[in-house]
Amino acid sequence: MSHAxxxxxxxxxxxxxxxxxxxxxxxxRVLPHRAQCADTAAHWxxxxxxxxxxxxxxxDRGTVxxxxxxxxxxxxxxxxxxEVQAVVDAVPQALTPLPGTVAVLERLRxxxxxxxxxxxxxxxxxxxxxxxxxxxxxxxxxxFSSRARLNKPDPAIFDHAQRQFGVAxxxxxFIDDHAPNVEAAQALGWQAVQFTGDAALARDLGARGLxx
Numbered sequence: 001m002s003h004a005x006x007x008x009x010x011x012x013x014x015x016x017x018x019x020x021x022x023x024x025x026x027x028x029r030v031l032p033h034r035a036q037c038a039d040t041a042a043h044w045x046x047x048x049x050x051x052x053x054x055x056x057x058x059x060d061r062g063t064v065x066x067x068x069x070x071x072x073x074x075x076x077x078x079x080x081x082x083e084v085q086a087v088v089d090a091v092p093q094a095l096t097p098l099p100g101t102v103a104v105l106e107r108l109r110x111x112x113x114x115x116x117x118x119x120x121x122x123x124x125x126x127x128x129x130x131x132x133x134x135x136x137x138x139x140x141x142x143x144f145s146s147r148a149r150l151n152k153p154d155p156a157i158f159d160h161a162q163r164q165f166g167v168a169x170x171x172x173x174f175i176d177d178h179a180p181n182v183e184a185a186q187a188l189g190w191q192a193v194q195f196t197g198d199a200a201l202a203r204d205l206g207a208r209g210l211x212x
Contacts, residue, residue, distance in 0.1 A: 005209030008191070009114035009140075009167045013152075013176035014121060014129070017195045018102065019095040023049060030090045031083055047077045048087060052120060052151075060120045062146030092128040100198030102135060107202075107211055109138045117142035118161045118174065120151045141165055152176070153184035162188075173208070175201065 015021040023045045027035035035041035049056045055072045058064045064072070066088055074081045108115060117139055121129070123146040130136055143161040145151035150160060162169055169189035176182050177195040185192040193204050205211040 004171075007168075007171045008173050008208070008210060009116060009165065009171060010108055010205075010210065011116045011118050011161070011165075011172055011174045011190075012101075012105065012139075013174075013178075013181065013195070014117060014119035015095070016177040017175055018098060018105065018117075019129070020098050021095060023094075026090055026094045027087065030086050034079075034083070048073055048079075048084070057151060059122045060145045060151045062123055062149050066124065092125055092132075095125065095129065097133060097135070098198065101195075101201065104198055104202050104205065104211075105135065105138060108205070111211060113210060114167070115139045116161070116165050116167075116172075118152070118157070118176075119143070120145040122146050152178070152181045155184055155188055158185055158188050158190065162190075173210070 012018050024035065024038070024041040027041050027044050027048075031044065034044050052060060055064070055069055055076065059066075059069045070081050070084045070088060073079065073084045077084075105115065115138055117136075119126075119142070121144045123144070126144040126146055136142075141164060143157065143164060145157065148157055148160050150157035152158075162172065165172065170191070172185075172190045174182065174185040174190050174192040175195050176185070176192070179194055182192045182194045193201070195201060202211060
């Protein structure tokens with residue numbers, strides 16, 4: 001095994017990497033009168049979550065609380081506050097662990113790898129995940145956007161995370177499903193791979209000498 005593999009720490013994103021996240025399905029379940037088909041579900045996903053910019057981006061960044069978020073989205077979209085609140089309240093239960101990725105995480109832990117996370121996550125959801133999933137204790141540390149008051153792909157959050165982890169940028173391997181986040185990490189000298197599934201991830205980690 002190479003020295004690079006010996007020193008590499010692995011950094012996981014959460015949504016769509018370690019936890020399932022299907023907002024269209026969530027809206028079809030919570031607002032079936034709005035999300036009546038794939039097209040209307042996609043419309044309301046864009047309106048509510050704004051590609052995780054706008055109002056939701058501020059929620060991710062920890063700069064607005066839930067009542068403010070609900071009021072802003074309702075005013076902007078014409079949805080009733082009760083509808084928006086129902087969506088916001090439903091998110092934690094929709095963030096379910098992806099067993100295949102959790103298994104990869106466990107293999108990395110068994111191999112003695114240093115493990116960290118870097119996730120865009122509003123504070124109420126971060127606290128829910130910490131309370132609910134004991135495997136988060138496998139991580140040596142992590143950064144939630146809402147606590148850092150920064151979010152990906154802002155380079156500042158990667159710099160913040162690197163300082164907090166105490167690991168050289170070149171020794172961090174970042175796993176994220178969103179290409180702009182992968183590119184932002186690489187631009188700062190991190191290793192990075194775009195997540196497409198747990199099997200591909202295991203193969204990539206094996207090729208890098210990080211999994212036996």
